[in-house]
Amino acid sequence: MGLRYNGPATQLTLLAITLLLTTFVRRLLNNYLMNEKPNNINLTYDSYLPTSTISCVAGFASIFLVNLAGIRNILVFYSFTSILYASSVVVAYQYNNYAFHTAASIINSIGYDIGRVATLVVVLAYPSERWKARALTLFLILEYFAMAMGNIVAIRDHSSKASRLHSAIAALALTCLSPFVAVALAPTHDVVRDNGVYLIARKTTLRDEIRGTIHIFRNKYMLLLLPYMFSYPFLFGVAYIPFPNFEAIVLYDVGRLIVVFTSQMLDVQWASRRVRGIAALLVTATICVASVILTIIIRRAHTDITGIQASWPQQEILDFIMKKALEQHGGLMYGTYFFAGVASSSVELFGFWLMGTLTNDLKASARFVGTFHSIMSIGGILGIVLVTAIPHRFTTSNVLTYVAFGMTMCSFMLIYWVVTRITDTNDWTLARMRNATPDTQSTTDQSSETVAVIADVKYQHFDNV
Numbered sequence: 294m295g296l297r298y299n300g301p302a303t304q305l306t307l308l309a310i311t312l313l314l315t316t317f318v319r320r321l322l323n324n325y326l327m328n329e330k331p332n333n334i335n336l337t338y339d340s341y342l343p344t345s346t347i348s349c350v351a352g353f354a355s356i357f358l359v360n361l362a363g364i365r366n367i368l369v370f371y372s373f374t375s376i377l378y379a380s381s382v383v384v385a386y387q388y389n390n391y392a393f394h395t396a397a398s399i400i401n402s403i404g405y406d407i408g409r410v411a412t413l414v415v416v417l418a419y420p421s422e423r424w425k426a427r428a429l430t431l432f433l434i435l436e437y438f439a440m441a442m443g444n445i446v447a448i449r450d451h452s453s454k455a456s457r458l459h460s461a462i463a464a465l466a467l468t469c470l471s472p473f474v475a476v477a478l479a480p481t482h483d484v485v486r487d488n489g490v491y492l493i494a495r496k497t498t499l500r501d502e503i504r505g506t507i508h509i510f511r512n513k514y515m516l517l518l519l520p521y522m523f524s525y526p527f528l529f530g531v532a533y534i535p536f537p538n539f540e541a542i543v544l545y546d547v548g549r550l551i552v553v554f555t556s557q558m559l560d561v562q563w564a565s566r567r568v569r570g571i572a573a574l575l576v577t578a579t580i581c582v583a584s585v586i587l588t589i590i591i592r593r594a595h596t597d598i599t600g601i602q603a604s605w606p607q608q609e610i611l612d613f614i615m616k617k618a619l620e621q622h623g624g625l626m627y628g629t630y631f632f633a634g635v636a637s638s639s640v641e642l643f644g645f646w647l648m649g650t651l652t653n654d655l656k657a658s659a660r661f662v663g664t665f666h667s668i669m670s671i672g673g674i675l676g677i678v679l680v681t682a683i684p685h686r687f688t689t690s691n692v693l694t695y696v697a698f699g700m701t702m703c704s705f706m707l708i709y710w711v712v713t714r715i716t717d718t719n720d721w722t723l724a725r726m727r728n729a730t731p732d733t734q735s736t737t738d739q740s741s742e743t744v745a746v747i748a749d750v751k752y753q754h755f756d757n758v
Contacts, residue, residue, distance in 0.1 A: 299479045301419035301486055305428060307478050308415055311368055312435055314471035315375040316405065318464050320439035325446045326382050326461050344402055345674045351406035352667030357502045359411050359659035365478040367411040372471035374404030379465040386458040406666065413662045417649035421487055422717075423560055425649045429642060430556035433549075437638065441546035448539045481655055492655060502656075509660045514651055517711050518644070518661075520704035522668035525581070525640050528697035530676020532588050534629065541630045548634025552642050559646050566650060570712040573646075577639045578705045584636040585698050587629040592691055647708070650715050 297303060358367055374397075381397035384390065412432060420428040452460075484492045497505075509515050536542045558573050605613070619626060648661040679693065 297485075299483050299485050301421075301484060304479060304484055305416070305419055307474055308368070308412060309432070309435065311372065311471050311475045311478075312412065312432065314467050314474065315372055315408075316436055317439045318467055319375065319378065319401075320436060321443045321446070322460060322464050323443060325443065325452075326386075326457050326464070345670050345677075347399070347402050348406045349667045349670035349674065351403050352410060352663045352665075352670065354663075355407040355410035355666070356506055356660050356663035357499065358407055359414055359663070360497050360502055360656050361499060364411045364415055364481055365475065367407055368475040368478065369472055371404040371408030371411075372468075372475045374401040375468050375471060376465070377401060379461070379468045382461045383458070383465055386454065386461055410659070410663050410666050413645060413666075414655060414658045417645060417658050417662070418481075418492060418653055418655050419484060419486070422566075422650075423562060426556040426559035426642065426646045429645055429649070430553050433552055433638065433642060437546055437549040437552075441543055441550070444539055444543045444546060448543070492653070497656060505656060506660055509657065509664075514711055514714075515661070515664070517707045518648070518665070519668060520700065521640075521644060521708045522665050523672040524697065524701040524704045525636075525672070526669045527672035527676040528585065528694070528701050529588070529633065530673045531680055531693045531697045532585075532592065533677070533680045534588055534591060534633075536630065541627060544627055545630045545634035545637075548631040549638035551635045552638035555639050555642055556646075559643075566717050567713065567715045570647065570650070570715050571709070573643055574705065574709060574712055577636075577643045578702075580632070580639050581636045581701060581705075584629070584632040585701070587625065587632055589691060589694060589698075591626055591629050592694065647711065647715075 355367075378394075378397045378401035381394040385394045413429070416429050416432050417425060481492055486492065536545070555573055555576060558576065559569050561569075563569070564572075644665055645662065648658065648665065651661070652658055676697070
């Protein structure tokens, strides 16, 4: 990759620095600074209903914002919400008032979800085809590693309130640098990929975005991807195996870092993209099956429910179950959390990589990524709502878990059809454009960017008419 300013390597570096000053700092220090247990108490997503609802709405909203406001503006906005959040932590310590912190947390949650979609769109669109999965993995690890380290810091914390205040001030100072880095990002239409091709970043309107978003839900690829997006978080929402302590959370976060293995399988040129995609799908499905089997074993191990009283609230019942499970099957339970982390990151990486193979068009990519982000939240929310609405007798029944597991396996079968349609040159958005058919020379080039050249010239011509 070249290091020219408008090249993808420079832009991804600027994006990485922005995330280091915002997402990384918060994930690393949040639990330590606020001296509270992490709120990701359920597998694969944040089970706190308001936060998950914000994530769902923000995912759909980001489809329009990425294409209308632009990625640079979104990341600048996210930087300011991060500053607001860091300031609220300092205020909370200085004045022992958490009202500002609560409001800032909601605003920053919105900024984070929209910014995350924008980041994934960039990471899928900017790198060349053979670097998509590895670039995506680097940014996922940036988040996962910060979460793991942040939880380790919280476990080993013996600091005073004064030292936490100083850390909060330092975090605020670092985060205040983020808008300057974010504003240095080039507009997407100025970014030039390594082969000299401009990104496909056409002008759009709100009307075009509404029509385009409705249209994409009629696309066969999106329809086949929807069950994959929904079923996995729904499965573990229904299974409902809460984290009993920080150590379990760290194991889950460390498991997510194993995603780098899948990225190497997807990007290293040992076979065609289709073959690599099928191999990665098989690995992902195998990991998910192993994770689910461990989860079901843990749930079925709760045979002694004689101590549960019908009058207990739901949380007390779950705490009782977790205590029993840790006493009787501690090692197996910790293994369950680790494999769940591996499965979670593998499902996410493979889904995003697959969308990246379908198109280099920023508009289409935003619609795919925004939908993926929101549908995963919907799956998790629905799973939690179903489980918490069922009386405590659900502890002796795994029917919902089995049904959700069957749905997940069916989603892998559906997505297999999409994987088999991958070629080393395909880009369905561009291929369906008129006058965007590559000639004989471009066909032998075996690069989807050759098709992008033709489409890009076409739209530059329209803009200049």
